[in-house]
Amino acid sequence: MNRSSTSPAERLVPVTPRGQRTRLKVLQAAERVFGEKGYERASIADITREAEVALGTFYVYFPDKLSVFVEVVDELGARLRRLISEAVAGCESRLEVEREGLRTFFQFVGENRNLYRIVRQAEFVDEACYRRYYDRFARGYVSGLERAMDAGEVRRMDPEALAYCLMGLSDFLGMRWVLWQGEGGLEHVLDTAMDFIRHGMDAHPAEAGSGNKKGPRKPRAPRSKTR
Amino acid sequence: MNRSSTSPAERLVPVTPRGQRTRLKVLQAAERVFGEKGYERASIADITREAEVALGTFYVYFPDKLSVFVEVVDELGARLRRLISEAVAGCESRLEVEREGLRTFFQFVGENRNLYRIVRQAEFVDEACYRRYYDRFARGYVSGLERAMDAGEVRRMDPEALAYCLMGLSDFLGMRWVLWQGEGGLEHVLDTAMDFIRHGMDAHPAEAGSGNKKGPRKPRAPRSKTR
Amino acid sequence: MNRSSTSPAERLVPVTPRGQRTRLKVLQAAERVFGEKGYERASIADITREAEVALGTFYVYFPDKLSVFVEVVDELGARLRRLISEAVAGCESRLEVEREGLRTFFQFVGENRNLYRIVRQAEFVDEACYRRYYDRFARGYVSGLERAMDAGEVRRMDPEALAYCLMGLSDFLGMRWVLWQGEGGLEHVLDTAMDFIRHGMDAHPAEAGSGNKKGPRKPRAPRSKTR
Amino acid sequence: MNRSSTSPAERLVPVTPRGQRTRLKVLQAAERVFGEKGYERASIADITREAEVALGTFYVYFPDKLSVFVEVVDELGARLRRLISEAVAGCESRLEVEREGLRTFFQFVGENRNLYRIVRQAEFVDEACYRRYYDRFARGYVSGLERAMDAGEVRRMDPEALAYCLMGLSDFLGMRWVLWQGEGGLEHVLDTAMDFIRHGMDAHPAEAGSGNKKGPRKPRAPRSKTR
DNA sequence: CATGAATGAGATTTCATTCAT
DNA sequence: AATGAATGAAATCTCATTCAT
Numbered sequence: 027m028n029r030s031s032t033s034p035a036e037r038l039v040p041v042t043p044r045g046q047r048t049r050l051k052v053l054q055a056a057e058r059v060f061g062e063k064g065y066e067r068a069s070i071a072d073i074t075r076e077a078e079v080a081l082g083t084f085y086v087y088f089p090d091k092l093s094v095f096v097e098v099v100d101e102l103g104a105r106l107r108r109l110i111s112e113a114v115a116g117c118e119s120r121l122e123v124e125r126e127g128l129r130t131f132f133q134f135v136g137e138n139r140n141l142y143r144i145v146r147q148a149e150f151v152d153e154a155c156y157r158r159y160y161d162r163f164a165r166g167y168v169s170g171l172e173r174a175m176d177a178g179e180v181r182r183m184d185p186e187a188l189a190y191c192l193m194g195l196s197d198f199l200g201m202r203w204v205l206w207q208g209e210g211g212l213e214h215v216l217d218t219a220m221d222f223i224r225h226g227m228d229a230h231p232a233e234a235g236s237g238n239k240k241g242p243r244k245p246r247a248p249r250s251k252t253r
Numbered sequence: 254m255n256r257s258s259t260s261p262a263e264r265l266v267p268v269t270p271r272g273q274r275t276r277l278k279v280l281q282a283a284e285r286v287f288g289e290k291g292y293e294r295a296s297i298a299d300i301t302r303e304a305e306v307a308l309g310t311f312y313v314y315f316p317d318k319l320s321v322f323v324e325v326v327d328e329l330g331a332r333l334r335r336l337i338s339e340a341v342a343g344c345e346s347r348l349e350v351e352r353e354g355l356r357t358f359f360q361f362v363g364e365n366r367n368l369y370r371i372v373r374q375a376e377f378v379d380e381a382c383y384r385r386y387y388d389r390f391a392r393g394y395v396s397g398l399e400r401a402m403d404a405g406e407v408r409r410m411d412p413e414a415l416a417y418c419l420m421g422l423s424d425f426l427g428m429r430w431v432l433w434q435g436e437g438g439l440e441h442v443l444d445t446a447m448d449f450i451r452h453g454m455d456a457h458p459a460e461a462g463s464g465n466k467k468g469p470r471k472p473r474a475p476r477s478k479t480r
Numbered sequence: 481m482n483r484s485s486t487s488p489a490e491r492l493v494p495v496t497p498r499g500q501r502t503r504l505k506v507l508q509a510a511e512r513v514f515g516e517k518g519y520e521r522a523s524i525a526d527i528t529r530e531a532e533v534a535l536g537t538f539y540v541y542f543p544d545k546l547s548v549f550v551e552v553v554d555e556l557g558a559r560l561r562r563l564i565s566e567a568v569a570g571c572e573s574r575l576e577v578e579r580e581g582l583r584t585f586f587q588f589v590g591e592n593r594n595l596y597r598i599v600r601q602a603e604f605v606d607e608a609c610y611r612r613y614y615d616r617f618a619r620g621y622v623s624g625l626e627r628a629m630d631a632g633e634v635r636r637m638d639p640e641a642l643a644y645c646l647m648g649l650s651d652f653l654g655m656r657w658v659l660w661q662g663e664g665g666l667e668h669v670l671d672t673a674m675d676f677i678r679h680g681m682d683a684h685p686a687e688a689g690s691g692n693k694k695g696p697r698k699p700r701a702p703r704s705k706t707r
Numbered sequence: 708m709n710r711s712s713t714s715p716a717e718r719l720v721p722v723t724p725r726g727q728r729t730r731l732k733v734l735q736a737a738e739r740v741f742g743e744k745g746y747e748r749a750s751i752a753d754i755t756r757e758a759e760v761a762l763g764t765f766y767v768y769f770p771d772k773l774s775v776f777v778e779v780v781d782e783l784g785a786r787l788r789r790l791i792s793e794a795v796a797g798c799e800s801r802l803e804v805e806r807e808g809l810r811t812f813f814q815f816v817g818e819n820r821n822l823y824r825i826v827r828q829a830e831f832v833d834e835a836c837y838r839r840y841y842d843r844f845a846r847g848y849v850s851g852l853e854r855a856m857d858a859g860e861v862r863r864m865d866p867e868a869l870a871y872c873l874m875g876l877s878d879f880l881g882m883r884w885v886l887w888q889g890e891g892g893l894e895h896v897l898d899t900a901m902d903f904i905r906h907g908m909d910a911h912p913a914e915a916g917s918g919n920k921k922g923p924r925k926p927r928a929p930r931s932k933t934r
Numbered sequence: 935c936a937t938g939a940a941t942g943a944g945a946t947t948t949c950a951t952t953c954a955t
Numbered sequence: 956a957a958t959g960a961a962t963g964a965a966a967t968c969t970c971a972t973t974c975a976t
Contacts, residue, residue: 150293150294150370150373157433160429183445184442187445198422199417214411222410222414222415
């Protein structure tokens with residue numbers, strides 16, 4: 027109600043190295059705990075237990091539960107974006123960029139299985155931080171796509187919509203085959219995704235746009251069932 | 254021990270019409286409340302207040318909080334799937350199916366803005382119910398795609414991976430342009446998505462596969478079975 | 481921070497007699513506990529323990545600690561005012577009113593030794609409720625005094641200032657001789673107070689108004705410095 | 708055990724000038740903070756922040772929170788008593804003493820609006836220190852009044868009771884017209900108070916004691932309006 | 935002298951669930 | 956069928972105080 031005059035963030039930044047270490051321990055513990063239990067089910071006590079500090083220590087470095095969470099999400103997003111941009115730095119074509127980006131993302135998801143749980147929780151916990159997460163990704167994506175379009179590497183289309191298509195696609199594949207551990211191996215899924223990304227789903231790209239309509243449509247043989 | 258044959262959670266299904274009405278009121282109230290506040294923040298009291306029944310009444314029809322939630326999620330998924338399958342029933346081509354499905358999904362999201370909040374919460378609340386939600390979607394998707402592949406309408410590729418690509422893409426577009434209300438209008442985004450889905454992002458679909466630069470690239474070869 | 485949409489006072493008023501009894505038990509326990517320990521030192525647990533109900537029961541009837549406190553203060557003030565006005569109902573002169581009022585007040589203080597602790601705490605806990613307490617007293621006092629002035633029973637002067645003089649005087653006497661239990665007995669103090677109230681402190685009321693100024697004023701020696 | 712002769716609360720009195728300055732800064736900060744937030748709501752951190760020293764520094768000069776508070780109260784009382792006794796030093800009559808004392812008190816209250824909050828909190832925090840505050844005031848008052856009674860300036864009555872009457876009266880007037888800022892101006896209230904103090908509230912002090920009853924009641928002229 | 939990190943007991947408040955009516 | 960009172964475990968957050976530097 028009041029908490030009035032007291033400055034909001036009394037002492038957030040530790041000045042001594044000891045304090046810095048402690049803060050980091052708490053932050054990392056928070057990432058683990060939020061990932062395992064989700065925001066609501068994770069208690070501050072869980073976090074400090076995991077960090078091996080006293081309960082009160084948490085409040086020396088963070089004003090409340092929400093703050094650590096937001097910091098965890100922002101930091102996680104920044105880490106992933108940095109990793110991806112490093113991974114695609116040497117790519118020559120846009121397709122290569124997509125494949126490398128996807129691969130890096132999958133690998134990150136595999137190594138940080140909490141990513142989904144944490145980011146998705148953000149939707150309810152602090153929508154601003156949730157949007158920020160995707161906005162920042164999209165921003166990077168859009169500028170890369172625009173460059174590729176200018177270079178004639180990618181067909182002209184709304185780059186933001188395209189970016190969200192690609193992000194959604196990655197997200198769901200990661201969920202299904204990295205998180206839920208589908209059989210079939212990642213590389214295979216990666217191939218499929220790239221195939222989709224490259225051609226789209228039209229069977230006859232050459233006469234693209236033929237889309238649905240008639241057309242003698244070469245029978246192209248029975249190519250038996252997949253599974 | 255005594256109560257002979259009755260299952261542990263007795264009194265779930267109301268017998269009188271009055272009871273049925275009450276149960277439904279509670280269930281619908283739960284959907285609204287979960288959508289607005291999220292699972293954890295929604296209290297049983299919130300739900301019964303919204304349903305305009307007494308607190309105790311809740312436990313007449315549901316054994317616990319989790320149960321209503323699961324029922325809400327399952328019901329929501331079923332509703333959406335039914336709607337989509339009705340919408341695409343008359344479509345002639347697979348592309349038409351995709352467009353109609355997407356459009357229906359967007360419309361549903363617009364009218365049930367809680368959908369995302371509810372479904373995504375499920376990830377932490379009851380993972381089984383969360384997976385079930387996507388599994389069932391995917392199942393329908395896969396069989397539709399396989400049929401289209403058999404008919405030569407869609408290029409052969411792993412249908413489940415493709416299904417998840419398409420679901421992810423829809424999910425993110427819905428989030429971005431229906432939930433967050435981007436400018437540009439839905440139809441435009443729909444067009445972009447369909448464009449992407451149709452051609453893929455290759456600038457020169459005619460010589461598809463050229464991907465990056467030149468190279469005659471083996472003429473499409475046997476591309477063996479997917480798993 | 482949020483508590484947003486939920487109505488503030490979910491269920492304050494009990495509908496069943498059982499609930500009414502419980503609420504009253506809690507309210508009375510709160511009065512005792514606040515009186516003994518003061519607002520800040522009194523915990524909700526203290527109150528419910530005293531009331532012999534479970535901790536959570538408190539929150540069934542009161543939204544928070546502050547609310548009970550305010551209710552206790554208001555109720556206490558109302559009780560005292562009612563008592564006093566009943567006590568002076570039959571008085572014939574204003575002086576009699578004063579004496580009876582004072583006596584009733586002292587008696588009340590003796591029987592409700594928490595009164596001071598509770599009311600004075602209010603100054604820090606909820607200033608509005610503190611002022612309200614004295615305002616209401618003063619209001620009654622003022623109208624009584626005005627009537628007495630109109631009747632020529634009391635010398636004309638600012639009635640509100642006079643009311644506060646009399647209230648302050650009562651308050652401090654009650655504190656010193658009822659609460660702190662001075663020797664000399666209450667009646668004696670009452671007499672002194674009434675003597676003061678009646679004549680004022682001037683030794684020679686006959687030549688009242690001589691105030692300080694001149695005046696033959698029996699030389700009565702050098703009247704040395706006061707402290 | 709070891710530290711030989713040092714009293715339990717060592718390190719209370721600073722030896723260096725620097726230490727003395729620091730101690731004073733903390734003490735004054737404490738007065739401000741206690742005045743603004745009250746004892747319980749004021750934290751040591753608030754005090755040290757206000758004093759612009761580190762948290763630990765507090766415990767260099769004070770053994771605990773209670774100690775500073777008591778020192779603040781005692782010091783405040785001493786300051787006020789000193790001020791008043793200086794102000795009335797030159798007064799010739801007891802009435803003049805009263806008027807000057809009251810005026811000085813009001814002025815002090817206006818300049819130290821925390822006075823009430825601090826002193827009254829003392830009632831719950833440390834009753835001894837609270838009583839001491841009023842006892843000391845009363846002591847000085849009593850001896851002054853006794854002298855005035857001996858000199859025939861003031862009618863004989865229980866001097867301690869009279870002292871508490873006058874203190875209560877001052878206290879409430881100060882609260883109402885200095886703290887709560889009534890209209891009408893201080894001087895006017897001062898006049899009313901002095902009028903009351905001088906004559907008492909009997910309309911016909913000359914025949915004092917007639918109290919209520921009839922009696923020819925000397926018309927005593929137009930008794931002009933007070934406001 | 936001065937600092938600020940660390941502690942953990944304790945306070946308020948919420949809420950799923952049970953039960954008597 | 957429906958009600959609403961009652962419960963108590965658990966969670967968040969505060970803060971006086973200690974201690975190593």
